[in-house]
């Protein structure tokens with residue numbers, strides 16, 4: 389790093405002694421001597437431990453939809469926590485948040501809360517299994533649905549290890565995942581109609597759920613091909629499978645009604661976290677009343693912190709602002725300017741790159757014209773992408789240090805921030821080259 393970085397290095401040395409990799413989530417470790425440690429954040433900006441200021445496009449992996457330390461949300465949280473934080477009883481505020489979620493999300497008739505996206509997908513899978521009386525789950529290569537054992541398969545591996553796309557090998561993303569789960573999790577390439585169709589002809593009646601992100605927002609923001617999500621919907625209808633749409637990243641970010649609204653798709657269940665509470669810990673899963681109603685009738689779901697007051701209070705205000713003010717429209721407009729600007733920069737420099745995703749959450753793959761699944765995204769020039777990211781960070785622009793992760797926008801990013809970002813990226817592409 390060619391910026392002051394002594395304090396971050398010092399903190400990393402200290403953290404190495406007590407925290408594996410010096411962090412509390414593997415994704416936050418960028419490498420020895422290059423991992424930033426944070427001091428504070430406000431609006432669209434983040435300051436690292438050395439006082440370097442960045443325009444923040446990581447936004448904590450997406451939850452910050454309004455801006456860091458957003459006063460309206462924080463004030464509501466402070467007011468509410470003065471009345472107590474946890475009761476193991478249900479409050480009116482929590483019912484109001486459930487009503488807001490069901491009002492905004494077309495496919496959600498009933499919800500239950502959780503604390504993280506991982507828990508939301510875990511609970512949704514159990515409900516789907518209980519409802520169908522089946523055990524197998526289909527997920528798509530490159531999608532990420534949290535750290536629970538059932539879903540940590542084929543998230544990121546060398547393309548060869550996935551085997552033939554007609555007969556994919558589910559690759560656990562960690563040691564410690566029981567081998568027995570390999571027989572319950574089927575991984576398939578995203579956007580591959582033929583392979584999904586063929587697979588369901590064989591095992592369709594044993595499948596409890598197909599879970600997917602609408603776009604691959606944990607792998608280059610790869611968009612669904614026209615008809616892909618509808619095809620999943622139809623196939624689920626045909627085989628009696630529960631369709632779970634993981635809206636942990638898309639929910640309350642790409643539209644008020646999330647991916648359901650953007651892609652006109654009605655899943656049976658959907659999962660939420662991140663933008664629901666602008667960075668406070670709240671998650672939810674919900675969907676058809678008929679399916680959700682199995683909970684409490686032989687199906688277990690709960691958690692001490694599921695209705696934690698900071699999360700619930702933050703969700704109430706965040707959803708209220710999203711519902712009633714042109715927040716997402718403003719984010720979309722600024723994100724569109726950024727996407728168009730990147731396109732211009734690449735075209736001017738004669739660089740082949742495809743830009744993917746929604747303006748509120750997008751990224752680009754370098755050296756490839758088009759990507760439709762993780763297998764072809766793997767052919768993109770990830771090293772060059774990272775060299776550009778390193779150079780951008782040294783110039784005050786911070787996307788994530790992982791080519792899979794999108795650039796996130798928030799309401800606090802200004803037009804001036806977008807101009808600065810485009811100037812920096814034009815300079816980076818010119819100076820770092822290809």
Ligand SMILES: Cc1ncc(COP(=O)(O)O)c(C=O)c1O
Nearest residue numbers: 504505506532533534636637661
């Ligand atoms: C689509 C998706 N699902 C689930 C999760 C897990 O959420 P959490 O990190 O809150 O457990 C993530 C996290 O990035 C995600 O992107």
